[in-house]
Amino acid sequence: MISLKVGLEHYLMLGGGLFCIGLFAALAKKNAISILMGIELMLNAVNVNLVAFNRYGDPQLLVGHVFSILVMAVAAAEVAIGLALVLTVYRDRRSVNIDDFNWLKW
Amino acid sequence: MSISDVVFWILAAVILGSGLAVVMVRNLVHAAFFLVLTFFGVSGLYVLLEADFLAIVQILIYVGAIAILIIFGVMLIQREDMRETNVFSSYKKVAGVTVALFLAILLASIKYTPLATAVQPPLESTVGPIADLMFTSFVVPFEAAGVLLLVAILGAIVLSTGVGREND
Numbered sequence: 001m002i003s004l005k006v007g008l009e010h011y012l013m014l015g016g017g018l019f020c021i022g023l024f025a026a027l028a029k030k031n032a033i034s035i036l037m038g039i040e041l042m043l044n045a046v047n048v049n050l051v052a053f054n055r056y057g058d059p060q061l062l063v064g065h066v067f068s069i070l071v072m073a074v075a076a077a078e079v080a081i082g083l084a085l086v087l088t089v090y091r092d093r094r095s096v097n098i099d100d101f102n103w104l105k106w
Numbered sequence: 107m108s109i110s111d112v113v114f115w116i117l118a119a120v121i122l123g124s125g126l127a128v129v130m131v132r133n134l135v136h137a138a139f140f141l142v143l144t145f146f147g148v149s150g151l152y153v154l155l156e157a158d159f160l161a162i163v164q165i166l167i168y169v170g171a172i173a174i175l176i177i178f179g180v181m182l183i184q185r186e187d188m189r190e191t192n193v194f195s196s197y198k199k200v201a202g203v204t205v206a207l208f209l210a211i212l213l214a215s216i217k218y219t220p221l222a223t224a225v226q227p228p229l230e231s232t233v234g235p236i237a238d239l240m241f242t243s244f245v246v247p248f249e250a251a252g253v254l255l256l257v258a259i260l261g262a263i264v265l266s267t268g269v270g271r272e273n274d
Contacts, residue, residue, distance in 0.1 A: 004107050006114045008221045011155070014118050016212040018144075020205050021125040027201035028194050031134060033179055037141050040172060041125055044148050047164075055155040056221070059228040065160055066239050066247075072167050073251040077258030079172050083179040084265035090183050091268075098195060 011052035019045035032086045032096045036079060043075045114154055121147035134180050134191035142173045156228035159236060 018041055025038025047068040054064025086096055093100055124143040131137045145168040152161035184191055229235060240248050263269070 004111060004115075006111045007223060009216050010114065010118075011151075012216045012221075013213060014121065014151075016209065016216065017122055018125050018148075020209040020212070021122070021129055023208065024201055024205040025129045027205065028198045029129075030193050030195040031191060033134060033176060033183065034137065034192050036179075037128055037137060037176060040141065040168070040176075041128065041144065044145065044168070047160075048148060048151060051152055051155050051157050051160060055157070055228065056223075056225060059156065059226055062229070062232060062235050062239055065157055065232060065236050066244050068160060069163065069236070069240075070244075070247055070251050072163065073255060076167060076172060077254050079175055080258050080262040081265070083175060084262040086179065087182060088265050088268070096183050 008052055008056040011056075012049060015045045015049040015052070017045075018042075018048065030097055030099065032089075032098055032101070033083075035098065036082045036086070039082075040075060040079065043071055043078075047071055110154060113150070117147050117150045117154065120144075121151070132190055132192050133188050134184060135177070135188055137192045138173065138177045138180060141176065142169055145169050145173060157232060159233045 022038045022041030022043075022045060025041065026035050027038075029035050029038065050064040050068045050071070054062065057064075089101060090096055121144055124140045124147065127140040128137045128144065131140060145164060148168075149161045149164040152158075152164055
């Protein structure tokens with residue numbers, strides 16, 4: 001049983017749970033925007049892990065903070081490009097259903 | 107159990123609950139709002155982990171930029187009824203089993219890994235030391251992130267305005 005006294009493993013478990021929720025959204029959703037939201041949840045979970053390791057490892061070093069700032073920059077770029085792609089596909093196909101994105105399929 | 111432990115458990119409930127709501131709610135706009143609530147919860151977690159700068163940046167970037175961008179995307183795309191817009195595809199069961207297995211492996215490996223328990227005192231303020239690190243040891247990733255953002259902006263503009271497609 002997990003103890004109520006909060007330590008590193010609690011943050012890791014919370015990050016793992018959030019990552020799995022995001023992964024489920026990314027795998028099982030029909031709407032392309034829902035999938036983008038799932039990816040955002042996964043990136044947030046990774047950031048929680050990085051900051052928790054930084055706090056419980058060596059808080060004077062701050063490498064985890066720098067890493068999670070870089071992750072945030074990549075997340076911003078990813079959501080901008082992803083939404084632009086979804087908008088372009090929507091203009092072409094009148095749909096954001098991921099099952100309709102099948103140009104590469106014979 | 108200290109006060110920060112209580113805050114942690116409340117924040118964990120908020121984060122996991124609203125994260126689940128993002129997946130389970132059937133209305134896409136409501137899902138986006140629950141996503142905002144999740145981001146706020148994660149920001150509170152950063153405060154708890156003594157990452158003051160990251161907590162503010164989390165609210166600025168995730169709530170202020172990314173969530174608003176997603177809500178704008180929803181508004182630009184979904185024109186008709188919003189009620190059944192956040193539904194599952196036919197892969198729901200396979201994805202559920204896969205994710206459940208993955209979660210079990212993750213939790214087990216966290217439980218059986220010896221982790222650091224000694225906590226050192228945190229820094230007073232993290233802003234200056236982060237800036238020092240970013241412009242000395244991590245200057246190349248920092249510049250690469252700048253180039254990545256520039257490319258992403260240009261790519262988003264080209265994709266969404268359809269530059270070079272006037273002749274079609």
